[in-house]
Amino acid sequence: MRGAVRENVSLAPMMHLRIGGPADWLLEPYAEEDVAAAVVACRELDVPLRVLGGGSNVLVADEGVRGAVMHLASMNRIVRDGNRIAAGAGVTWPSLLRATKEVGLAGLEKLTGIPAMVGGAVAMNAGTRDGETFEHLISITVVEPDGRIAVRGRDQFRAVYRDGRLDGAIVVQATFELTPDDPKAIFERFSASLKKRNATQPVTQRSVGCVFRNPAGDAAGRLIEVAGCKTLRHGGIEVSGLHANYFINDGAGSAADFKALLDEVSKRVRDKFGVQLEPEVKFWGF
Numbered sequence: 505m506r507g508a509v510r511e512n513v514s515l516a517p518m519m520h521l522r523i524g525g526p527a528d529w530l531l532e533p534y535a536e537e538d539v540a541a542a543v544v545a546c547r548e549l550d551v552p553l554r555v556l557g558g559g560s561n562v563l564v565a566d567e568g569v570r571g572a573v574m575h576l577a578s579m580n581r582i583v584r585d586g587n588r589i590a591a592g593a594g595v596t597w598p599s600l601l602r603a604t605k606e607v608g609l610a611g612l613e614k615l616t617g618i619p620a621m622v623g624g625a626v627a628m629n630a631g632t633r634d635g636e637t638f639e640h641l642i643s644i645t646v647v648e649p650d651g652r653i654a655v656r657g658r659d660q661f662r663a664v665y666r667d668g669r670l671d672g673a674i675v676v677q678a679t680f681e682l683t684p685d686d687p688k689a690i691f692e693r694f695s696a697s698l699k700k701r702n703a704t705q706p707v708t709q710r711s712v713g714c715v716f717r718n719p720a721g722d723a724a725g726r727l728i729e730v731a732g733c734k735t736l737r738h739g740g741i742e743v744s745g746l747h748a749n750y751f752i753n754d755g756a757g758s759a760a761d762f763k764a765l766l767d768e769v770s771k772r773v774r775d776k777f778g779v780q781l782e783p784e785v786k787f788w789g790f
C-alpha cells in the first residue's frame with residue numbers, strides 16, 4: 505500500500521468532539537488501489553478495519569480502538585464534467601459545496617453546515633429537512649469488502665434516512681449530478697441556509713451534531729427538551745441549551761462522560777414518553 509502507516513495514533517485530534525483514545529494502526533492511503541490493498545491485507549491478517557471521515561459522527565472510546573483505522577484525507581480531488589462533479593472521499597463537504605457554488609452548479613446548498621468528508625456524507629446519507637446526499641448522487645466508486653474496486657449506481661444502494669446502506673463497502677469517490685444556476689443565486693441560498701442553522705444549532709461548538717435519530721413523526725430534540733434534559737451535564741459534556749439533540753464538549757469531556765449522559769437522556773425520554781431513542785452517533789471501541 506502506498507501512503508502512511510502509523511502505529512498507536514491518538515484519534516482525538518481527528519474527531520469533531522476532540523475526544524477518543526488511540527487506534528493501534530492509522531492507515532492513510534493515497535489512492536483507491538491503496539485502499540484496496542489495505543482491505544486485502546487487513547483481511548489476510550485478521551485485523552479489524554474501520555474508515556474515518558471527518559470524525560463528525562463517531563464517538564471513540566477513551567481506551568481507543570483495536571485494529572486499524574483508515575483515513576482518506578489524501579483522496580481530495582474534485583473534477584467537474586458538465587453538470588456532474590466527482591469528488592474523492594477525502595474532500596471535505598464544505599469545500600465541495602464551495603466548489604459547486606463557484607462553478608454555478610446548484611443542489612447541494614440545501615446541505616450546508618455539515619462538517620463531513622464526502623465519504624462520510626455518503627455513508628451516512630447526510631441530510632437536512634430540505635434534502636439528503638443520495639438525492640444528488642449518480643454513482644459511487646467503492647472498494648468492496650473483498651478488495652474489488654467497483655463503480656456502482658445510486659440505485660444499487662437502498663439508502664434510507666441517515667444510512668447509505670453500504671454493506672461494508674468503502675467509498676473512494678462519489679459523483680453528483682447538479683443543476684446549472686447563477687452562482688450568485690446559489691450563494692444566496694447557501695448563506696440563508698447557513699444563517700438559519702447558526703441561529704438554531706450550536707454549530708461552532710464541539711459536538712457530533714444530532715446524537716439521536718429522529719423517531720418517526722417526531723424530533724428527538726423536542727422529546728429531550730420536554731423531558732427536561734436541556735443543559736443536563738455529565739463531567740465535561742452538556743446537553744446544548746440551544747438544541748437539545750446536540751451534546752457539547754466543553755473541552756474537558758471524555759467519551760465515558762458522553763456515553764453516561766447519552767444513557768441518562770435516553771432513560772429520561774423513555775420514562776416520560778415510552779420512546780426508546782436510537783443513537784445516530786457511531787460508537788467505536790465500546
Ligand SMILES: Cc1cc2nc3c(=O)[nH]c(=O)nc-3n(C[C@H](O)[C@H](O)[C@H](O)COP(=O)(O)OP(=O)(O)OC[C@H]3O[C@@H](n4cnc5c(N)ncnc54)[C@H](O)[C@@H]3O)c2cc1C
Nearest residue numbers: 557558559560561620621623624625627628630631675713
Ligand atoms: C456541527 C455538526 C452538524 C451536523 N449536522 C448534520 C446535518 O445537518 N445532517 C446530517 O445528516 N448530519 C449532521 N452531522 C453529523 C455528521 O456530520 C454526518 O453524519 C456526516 O455524514 C458524517 O461524516 P464524516 O465524514 O464526519 O464521517 P465520520 O463521522 O468520520 O464517520 C461516520 C460513519 O461513516 C463511515 N464512513 C466515513 N467515511 C467513509 C467512507 N469513505 N466509506 C465508508 N464509510 C465511511 C464511518 O465508518 C462511520 O461509520 C453534524 C455533525 C456536526 C458535528
